Amino acid sequence: MNDVPSIVVDQLVKRFGAFTAVNQVSFEIRSGEIFGLLGPNGSGKSTIIRMLCGLLTPSSGSATVVGFDVARQAEDVRRHIGYMSQKFSLYNDLTAIENLQFFAGLYGVKGRALDERIAWAIKMSGLAGSEQLLTGELSGGWKQRLALGCAVLHRPRVLFLDEPTAGVDPLSRRQFWELIHQMSREGVTILVTTHYMDEAEYCNRLALIDEGRIVEMGTPTEIKQTAVKGDLLLIECSPLGGGLAAIKQAPGVIDASVFGAALHVVVSAGRDPVTELPAFLAGHDVRVGRIEPISPSLEDAFVSLTGSRALSSEPPQ
Amino acid sequence: MFDRIWCMIVKEFLQLRRDKYARFRLIVPPILQMLIYGYAATFEVNRVQIAVMDFDHSQESRDLLSRFTFTGRFEVAKVLSNEHELKSLIGSSDIPMALKIEPGFAELLRKGQTAHLQVIVDGTNSNTALIAVGYVNQIANQFSQDYARDRLNQMMPALAATVPQISLEQRPWYNPDLNSQWFFVPGVIGSITLMMVVTLTAFAIVREREIGTLEQIMVTPIRPFELILGKTIPFFVVGLADVVLVAVVGTLWFQVPFRGNPLVLLLGVVLFLMSTLNVGLLISTLSSTQQQAFVLGFFFLNPAFTLSGFAFPITSMPKAMQMITYANPLRYFLVILRGTFLKGVGLGILWPQMLALALLTSVLLLASVARFHKSID
Numbered sequence: 001m002n003d004v005p006s007i008v009v010d011q012l013v014k015r016f017g018a019f020t021a022v023n024q025v026s027f028e029i030r031s032g033e034i035f036g037l038l039g040p041n042g043s044g045k046s047t048i049i050r051m052l053c054g055l056l057t058p059s060s061g062s063a064t065v066v067g068f069d070v071a072r073q074a075e076d077v078r079r080h081i082g083y084m085s086q087k088f089s090l091y092n093d094l095t096a097i098e099n100l101q102f103f104a105g106l107y108g109v110k111g112r113a114l115d116e117r118i119a120w121a122i123k124m125s126g127l128a129g130s131e132q133l134l135t136g137e138l139s140g141g142w143k144q145r146l147a148l149g150c151a152v153l154h155r156p157r158v159l160f161l162d163e164p165t166a167g168v169d170p171l172s173r174r175q176f177w178e179l180i181h182q183m184s185r186e187g188v189t190i191l192v193t194t195h196y197m198d199e200a201e202y203c204n205r206l207a208l209i210d211e212g213r214i215v216e217m218g219t220p221t222e223i224k225q226t227a228v229k230g231d232l233l234l235i236e237c238s239p240l241g242g243g244l245a246a247i248k249q250a251p252g253v254i255d256a257s258v259f260g261a262a263l264h265v266v267v268s269a270g271r272d273p274v275t276e277l278p279a280f281l282a283g284h285d286v287r288v289g290r291i292e293p294i295s296p297s298l299e300d301a302f303v304s305l306t307g308s309r310a311l312s313s314e315p316p317q
Numbered sequence: 318m319f320d321r322i323w324c325m326i327v328k329e330f331l332q333l334r335r336d337k338y339a340r341f342r343l344i345v346p347p348i349l350q351m352l353i354y355g356y357a358a359t360f361e362v363n364r365v366q367i368a369v370m371d372f373d374h375s376q377e378s379r380d381l382l383s384r385f386t387f388t389g390r391f392e393v394a395k396v397l398s399n400e401h402e403l404k405s406l407i408g409s410s411d412i413p414m415a416l417k418i419e420p421g422f423a424e425l426l427r428k429g430q431t432a433h434l435q436v437i438v439d440g441t442n443s444n445t446a447l448i449a450v451g452y453v454n455q456i457a458n459q460f461s462q463d464y465a466r467d468r469l470n471q472m473m474p475a476l477a478a479t480v481p482q483i484s485l486e487q488r489p490w491y492n493p494d495l496n497s498q499w500f501f502v503p504g505v506i507g508s509i510t511l512m513m514v515v516t517l518t519a520f521a522i523v524r525e526r527e528i529g530t531l532e533q534i535m536v537t538p539i540r541p542f543e544l545i546l547g548k549t550i551p552f553f554v555v556g557l558a559d560v561v562l563v564a565v566v567g568t569l570w571f572q573v574p575f576r577g578n579p580l581v582l583l584l585g586v587v588l589f590l591m592s593t594l595n596v597g598l599l600i601s602t603l604s605s606t607q608q609q610a611f612v613l614g615f616f617f618l619n620p621a622f623t624l625s626g627f628a629f630p631i632t633s634m635p636k637a638m639q640m641i642t643y644a645n646p647l648r649y650f651l652v653i654l655r656g657t658f659l660k661g662v663g664l665g666i667l668w669p670q671m672l673a674l675a676l677l678t679s680v681l682l683l684a685s686v687a688r689f690h691k692s693i694d
Contacts, residue, residue, distance in 0.1 A: 055536060091328070094335075098331055106539050108320060
């Protein structure tokens with residue numbers, strides 16, 4: 001990892017009619033960095049990636065990828081990037097090897113490099129022996145790794161991943177992230193969008209996106225520390241809804257929200273909530289089970305930054 | 318550049334090879350349509366079922382009516398003794414035409430006066446009615462001429478020899494038997510090709526847009542014109558193969574002559590295919606789903622057939638409609654097809670059609686490329 005910025009995004013704006021999908025977004029990504037755009041569906045993450053790939057023209061602002069302007073030098077940009085979308089856009093009626101050969105041809109990979117890269121992609125995706133299967137017959141995880149293989153046959157310096165693990169089983173997702181980390185170690189810059197919190201933890205740095213704006217940026221640890229202002233407690237109580245309503249009135253409580261079967265409560269620092277709160281709740285006919293200080297997760301950070309709008313209603317499979 | 322185009326072409330044919338239904342669609346329906354059109358599309362009126370009402374029962378009336386069955390144009394399906402049945406027969410479309418001879422027919426003729434043959438015809442299909450009445454007219458005229466000559470021969474043989482007559486000598490050029498298959502078969506080649514190529518091209522591109530591969534291709538270094546060529550060349554090849562297939566079936570099966578220069582036809586086919594590919598391309602840039610492409614294709618194809626001269630003569634259309642036909646590639650291609658098949662004419666005659674197709678292709682290409690760039694955003 002070095003300090004040469006591979007992607008520079010400056011005041012980027014994309015409007016669709018009256019709707020502003022991306023609003024004054026700026027960030028820089030260093031070579032070899034894994035940078036995550038984390039936000040709910042429709043927050044503008046994909047629009048940012050699509051502008052950086054040259055699929056959409058920015059309404060205003062500018063962006064460069066490996067030194068080329070995305071609006072004016074889109075063709076140069078495309079020679080250096082790989083792009084993988086959430087739909088695993090491969091031809092289901094072609095075999096795995098035919099898909100690889102097709103994309104290699106489009107990227108101008110030929111000769112010895114072609115055989116070498118295709119062999120590498122087959123091995124990487126774990127498709128050895130199944131090269132002649134129709135892509136449509138492959139499982140989600142295989143398809144995903146094959147799509148990744150197709151996207152990096154030409155050894156791009158930048159890799160864009162738009163929701164790459166949507167609908168893939170947990171084991172395949174972990175394998176996938178191992179591959180991503182390996183590419184990053186080899187110097188590939190990776191920009192990934194996700195709405196899965198656990199996936200965001202894999203990133204070196206993150207930008208939290210909400211309604212087209214960046215609300216926070218930093219390493220996952222930084223974001224968790226700065227976003228949650230106060231101490232975080234987990235409280236199991238019954239009834240849950242009554243507990244939530246009551247605890248918001250308790251002294252020293254900054255914010256509270258439901259996480260699964262428990263409450264996450266932010267309390268101003270320097271108090272003794274573990275003794276204060278159960279007493280307060282008992283006065284409101286709420287029985288308290290477990291209560292303990294926890295370290296904030298990204299989800300806590302996101303909730304406190306965007307005003308308690310949950311990011312993903314369901315945890316990833 | 319050629320590498321990338323080649324890569325697209327190979328991919329397209331791999332997909333085609335794997336798609337059994339697509340191969341079926343490229344071969345069977347065009348042949349079936351050729352056979353159906355070849356046999357069913359005809360303006361000739363034959364074996365018209367007629368009802369006859371002879372209220373005169375004379376030698377003359379029987380002679381006149383019998384002439385209708387000899388030509389093969391008519392078949393006497395019913396002999397009626399009164400008019401009551403007629404209404405329901407024509408109303409139910411069982412019988413489109415009836416002939417009626419009033420009492421006194423023969424008497425009038427013998428007195429040298431005008432006798433009447435009444436024709437009742439179902440005018441719903443005005444074209445058929447007109448043609449059938451025309452045949453009746455011919456037969457009736459012939460009968461009255463023969464009758465007049467016979468009478469003159471009997472009464473004043475010397476005078477009969479000096480009565481002047483005009484006889485019609487038909488010399489239809491290019492189609493001496495006025496065989497309507499000869500007219501339709503070349504036209505069917507054009508209309509089948511138009512339909513196949515427009516829908517195939519539009520669907521192929523829209524399908525890639527739907528499954529997301531179009532986007533995946535567009536983030537590679539491929540340039541828009543390479544993408545367009547890579548997507549259209551395979552359908553050009555397929556279209557060419559289909560033209561040959563349909564043309565061979567049409568000429569061998571229906572014995573339609575080919576009198577012109579095959580190279581002139583080939584030039585016309587190439588230009589026509591390029592214009593139809595561009596129509597398909599344009600439709601694909603205007604649709605984001607295959608359903609939309611289907612509807613747009615339908616909106617284009619139906620008027621394109623009607624306003625092409627395929628069945629209805631362009632010169633008989635109102636001026637405004639005639640203007641629209643100038644934007645229709647099929648219009649020009651049909652002239653080229655019929656010109657090379659039946660008339661055997663060459664570029665000296667067909668160059669305006671070739672030029673028009675080339676111009677149309679350029680305009681359509683510009684429009685679809687402009688739209689193609691926009692449709693990405």
